[in-house]
Amino acid sequence: MNSRKAILISGAAVAGAGLLCAGTTAAVVYGWMARRKARRLAGKVVLITGASRGLGLAMAEEFGRRGAKLVLTARDPWELERARQSLVEREAVENAEQVLVIPADLRQADEARKMVERATAHFGRVDVLVNNAGVITVGPVENQRVEDFHEVMESNFFSGVHCTLAVLPQMLKRRGGTIVNIASIGGKVAVPHMLPYTASKFATVGFSEGLHAELRAKGVHVLTVCPGLMRTGSHLSAQFSGDAAREYRWFSLAANLPGISTSAASAARRIVRAVVRGETEIAITPQAIAMARLGSVAPEVVGLAMSLVNRVLPAPVAEKKGLQRGAEVRGLEVAPVESIGDAAARRYNQT
Numbered sequence: 001m002n003s004r005k006a007i008l009i010s011g012a013a014v015a016g017a018g019l020l021c022a023g024t025t026a027a028v029v030y031g032w033m034a035r036r037k038a039r040r041l042a043g044k045v046v047l048i049t050g051a052s053r054g055l056g057l058a059m060a061e062e063f064g065r066r067g068a069k070l071v072l073t074a075r076d077p078w079e080l081e082r083a084r085q086s087l088v089e090r091e092a093v094e095n096a097e098q099v100l101v102i103p104a105d106l107r108q109a110d111e112a113r114k115m116v117e118r119a120t121a122h123f124g125r126v127d128v129l130v131n132n133a134g135v136i137t138v139g140p141v142e143n144q145r146v147e148d149f150h151e152v153m154e155s156n157f158f159s160g161v162h163c164t165l166a167v168l169p170q171m172l173k174r175r176g177g178t179i180v181n182i183a184s185i186g187g188k189v190a191v192p193h194m195l196p197y198t199a200s201k202f203a204t205v206g207f208s209e210g211l212h213a214e215l216r217a218k219g220v221h222v223l224t225v226c227p228g229l230m231r232t233g234s235h236l237s238a239q240f241s242g243d244a245a246r247e248y249r250w251f252s253l254a255a256n257l258p259g260i261s262t263s264a265a266s267a268a269r270r271i272v273r274a275v276v277r278g279e280t281e282i283a284i285t286p287q288a289i290a291m292a293r294l295g296s297v298a299p300e301v302v303g304l305a306m307s308l309v310n311r312v313l314p315a316p317v318a319e320k321k322g323l324q325r326g327a328e329v330r331g332l333e334v335a336p337v338e339s340i341g342d343a344a345a346r347r348y349n350q351t
Contacts (some may be wrong), residue, residue: 040276042067045123049106049163050133052079053349054232055182058264059130062272064092070099071119074133077103083349106133107154112162120170128275129167130180131160136234137196137323138251139241142316148323149196156200161207175219178275181208185228185288189295189302192310193247212280223274224281228288229254229261233345239323246314249332256341260287264348
């Protein structure tokens with residue numbers, strides 16, 4: 001009996017040691033593979049539009065930490081310089097020479113072409129293009145003007161088209177490169193009180209999926225990104241119509257409430273991992289993943305849910321006023337969430 005117990009104990013010990021050894025080996029292999037994948041970006045040239053603040057700046061930091069050379073572009077030259085300095089101060093890049101900033105209005109095809117030419121002349125090529133530039137408008141359709149639709153489509157959709165067409169020839173010639181299109185869960189599900197934004201993101205999703213279909217066999221990787229709500233500080237830069245103060249209140253609450261929104265850093269890490277892994281389409285946040293899937297299989301249910309959401313949002317106002325930035329109409333925020341949003345805005349150059 002004692003000898004049998006000894007054999008059992010010895011066997012359990014051997015099995016335990018084997019499992020421990022296997023677990024350690026798996027951890028070592030996983031770590032080695034993760035480091036190897038991370039090194040795939042070392043020395044790569046990553047061009048990010050809308051990179052002076054928000055998610056664009058968060059992605060620049062993540063790409064920079066993985067050894068990429070960065071090209072940051074946006075309309076405001078001063079914001080771009082602040083973004084470059086913040087990357088250096090946070091040691092996301094080794095030095096300022098690793099970051100090229102190019103002010104450009106990407107709504108203009110000629111400026112997008114010249115920007116890509118300058119980036120290519122400086123670093124020799126563009127390996128990854130991230131189409132992130134855009135604006136957010138919030139308000140009921142009754143208070144949206146036709147010029148608001150044009151502005152959002154030019155900023156959110158055509159800026160990406162212009163940059164893609166400018167960089168595509170060199171990628172096709174090399175039979176290599178990655179194009180990342182930052183869409184939104186609003187490009188999968190129509191979100192009330194964000195109609196110009198939603199229309200532009202539906203267009204972006206269609207453009208991105210079509211690019212993937214045409215370019216995959218030609219060696220160019222296309223990634224469609226559909227994030228949910230993120231804490232990027234964008235609530236201060238978003239533009240509001242109708243009852244602007246109340247519209248700002250619900251948007252800032254949703255955009256900054258933990259559990260509903262995710263951090264910009266977390267979203268940036270997920271996007272960069274998808275680039276390294278060669279993924280085709282990702283959604284970010286559990287809510288966005290669920291809504292994207294439900295929207296495909298049960299559009300009537302999602303449509304009903306969105307109409308119910310619309311009922312609790314602010315009513316339109318009689319007078320059609322111009323758009324107002326969030327920073328101009330704030331004042332009705334919930335205090336704890338306000339501090340979270342302000343912290344994100346400071347970190348990602350939104351103030």
